[in-house]
Amino acid sequence: MIIPKSYVEIADLLEREDRLVLFFAADWCPDCHFIYPVMPEIEAENPDCTFIRIDRDEFMAMAEQLNIFGIPSFVVVENGKEIGRLVNRLRKTKEEVNSFLAGL
Template identity: 55%
Template structure:
């Protein structure tokens, strides 16, 4: 969401994540514009990261806490091995 300071905090890292993890396709979903979708996927803390493989969720990093660059990188690395 545009108003979310934690979302704004991770935003500068997103191009680097996309470049360093080409195995993933990244999508940005504005929670305020797609609240029903977020509720369907039990996403209430933002920013959140979900990983899907062949249409199935295999990993999630969802919490109300600010996520560091290192935590997100670890999550993505761990998700590669699932």
């Protein structure tokens, strides 16, 4: 999982042509801590995706621009275009995330 440190790094990543999964989270979030342990499995089961963990609080302007108010949330971008989102305030399971990604 890529963890960017700046908006410039995120902008560079978004220019890539591969399928990017923007995983918005925050370390204080209990629902994020629920999904953290299975994220390596989700990544392994979706090898066609590049996962990018974005700290929602550190990159609040980006989160607001993308209407990310509940975390954890997932936005999938391919060739610079959003192709799907799993964005809400609910806890997500491994099965739910994998099902979402498989449906894209």
